[in-house]
Amino acid sequence: MAERTLRVLVGKPGLDGHDRGAKIIARAFRDAGFEVIYTGLHQTPEQIVSAAIQEDVDCVGLSILSGAHNTLLPRVCQLLKEKDADDIMVFGGGVIPDDDIPGLKNAGLKEVFTPGSSTEDIVKWVRDNVHPRA
Amino acid sequence: MSLAERILQGDTRAAARLMRDIDDGYASAREELKLLYPHSGSAYLIGITGPPGAGKSTLVDQVTEAYRRRGKRVGIVAVDPTSPFTGGAILGDRIRMNRHADDEGVFIRSLATRGHLGGVSRSTGDVALVMDAMGMDVVIIETVGVGQDEVDIVKMAHTTVVVMVPGLGDDIQAIKAGILEIGDVFVVNKSDRPDADRTVRELTTMLEMNSARADDWRPKVMRTEAHRGTGIAELVEEFETHRSHLFGSAAINRFLAEKGARTFMEILKDRLFAEVFAPLEADGRFARIVDDLANRRIDPYSAVEAVVAERFAAGADN
Numbered sequence: 001m002a003e004r005t006l007r008v009l010v011g012k013p014g015l016d017g018h019d020r021g022a023k024i025i026a027r028a029f030r031d032a033g034f035e036v037i038y039t040g041l042h043q044t045p046e047q048i049v050s051a052a053i054q055e056d057v058d059c060v061g062l063s064i065l066s067g068a069h070n071t072l073l074p075r076v077c078q079l080l081k082e083k084d085a086d087d088i089m090v091f092g093g094g095v096i097p098d099d100d101i102p103g104l105k106n107a108g109l110k111e112v113f114t115p116g117s118s119t120e121d122i123v124k125w126v127r128d129n130v131h132p133r134a
Numbered sequence: 135m136s137l138a139e140r141i142l143q144g145d146t147r148a149a150a151r152l153m154r155d156i157d158d159g160y161a162s163a164r165e166e167l168k169l170l171y172p173h174s175g176s177a178y179l180i181g182i183t184g185p186p187g188a189g190k191s192t193l194v195d196q197v198t199e200a201y202r203r204r205g206k207r208v209g210i211v212a213v214d215p216t217s218p219f220t221g222g223a224i225l226g227d228r229i230r231m232n233r234h235a236d237d238e239g240v241f242i243r244s245l246a247t248r249g250h251l252g253g254v255s256r257s258t259g260d261v262a263l264v265m266d267a268m269g270m271d272v273v274i275i276e277t278v279g280v281g282q283d284e285v286d287i288v289k290m291a292h293t294t295v296v297v298m299v300p301g302l303g304d305d306i307q308a309i310k311a312g313i314l315e316i317g318d319v320f321v322v323n324k325s326d327r328p329d330a331d332r333t334v335r336e337l338t339t340m341l342e343m344n345s346a347r348a349d350d351w352r353p354k355v356m357r358t359e360a361h362r363g364t365g366i367a368e369l370v371e372e373f374e375t376h377r378s379h380l381f382g383s384a385a386i387n388r389f390l391a392e393k394g395a396r397t398f399m400e401i402l403k404d405r406l407f408a409e410v411f412a413p414l415e416a417d418g419r420f421a422r423i424v425d426d427l428a429n430r431r432i433d434p435y436s437a438v439e440a441v442v443a444e445r446f447a448a449g450a451d452n
Contacts, residue, residue, distance in 0.1 A: 003158070004154075004158050005157075005158065005221070005246075005248075007154075026224055027224070029222065030217060030220065030222035030223060030224050031217075031220050031222060032220070032222060033220045033221045033222045034222050035216075035222065035223045035225060035246050036222070036223065036224045036225060037225045037228060037244050038224055038225065038226045038228070038229065039228050039229060039232060039235075040226075040228070040229035040232065042232075043232065043235075044236070046235075046236045047232055047235035047236050048235075050235050050236045051228060051235050051242070053146060053147055053150055054146065054150050054241055054242055054243060055150065055225075055242075055243065055244060056150040056151055056153060056154040083147070084147070085147060133151075
């Protein structure tokens with residue numbers, strides 16, 4: 001049987017304009033052999049979820065530096081659930097206070113990466129935790 | 135319920151999953167495609183090609199908007215290159231099309247070339263077929279940024295659009311063979327640039343020098359500034375004119391016959407290859423052949439002849 005190529009969506013929800021981190025992560029995923037759907041800046045949770053479904057990705061990585069993570073990231077998880085697509089794993093990264101992380105994980109985020117995480121760590125986490133569907 | 139049945143009932147998740155199975159070469163995808171095929175054939179397929187950075191994605195975004203205003207449902211297949219070293223890819227065409235992301239009348243799928251040459255992935259035609267069967271009125275296929283010889287799109291799309299930008303080369307580039315011969319419509323995008331007039335002139339001259347085409351269609355050179363939407367209405371009109379011309383003449387029969395022949399031959403090639411290669415790989419013989427080749431114990435011509443002869447002798451016994 002043919003082998004799956006892992007597909008991951010990298011997106012930036014909300015209004016912050018800083019996409020350097022997201023681009024570096026996208027590049028690291030590319031170098032790890034993944035197909036990266038990069039959707040760019042200023043995405044609404046609705047746009048991200050719709051893109052994730054149309055692209056049949058295995059996971060969604062969201063970069064957020066605006067401080068709106070407690071609103072936008074759970075919203076993505078909730079919408080995926082509503083569309084019966086919560087088998088698509090969601091993880092996040094950015095300037096996210098430690099105190100907020102348990103709440104985000106409760107809301108459905110599988111992992112949260114904060115400043116100081118290396119791209120190697122993130123790639124390794126994806127390899128260990130995200131498995132393309134059968 | 136099969137994926138195909140779910141797709142015909144409008145399930146986008148099922149469509150996305152079948153596209154993945156097609157892309158990953160799953161045998162089950164063939165069975166689903168067999169079921170969808172009778173429901174395909176009514177979409178209008180537009181192929182958009184041109185060099186990297188010409189503005190293809192932005193143009194696709196604008197053309198999509200124009201067709202949405204006409205009440206048409208639009209499918210988009212956007213192809214980007216796979217890294218030859220890691221097998222990974224960054225598929226970034228959606229960045230220019232985000233305003234359509236949550237429009238139910240638009241379905242966008244990004245594909246990586248996965249080593250296939252010709253400007254599209256091996257799966258592109260079948261992914262477009264799924265969109266066709268989903269009921270998309272228009273399917274736009276955007277190729278990777280191509281150079282001069284990636285012309286697969288012509289065999290796939292009813293209307294092939296070649297997007298150029300000012301300042302890419304002198305007029306000798308315009309008389310070489312390749313993508314400049316394949317367009318049904320030519321677009322000079324970024325036409326606000328100072329040397330746009332010259333590019334339009336050179337393309338027009340080149341097209342005038344071409345001998346009459348078998349389908350009796352004379353390609354035009356259109357000017358656009360895709361990021362502002364300038365020239366898009368005229369461009370879409372030109373697509374529709376070409377579409378009417380194609381469907382109103384014998385050219386459509388020729389197009390469909392060529393497309394059918396090509397599709398048949400490609401599937402046959404893939405199937406025969408898999409038929410011969412899969413057992414070799416499974417029992418480790420391929421590794422031994424590679425080793426023999428590397429050490430020059432055998433030549434590649436004899437190696438292939440031996441396995442083909444064996445396979446078909448075995449086939450005759452079955």
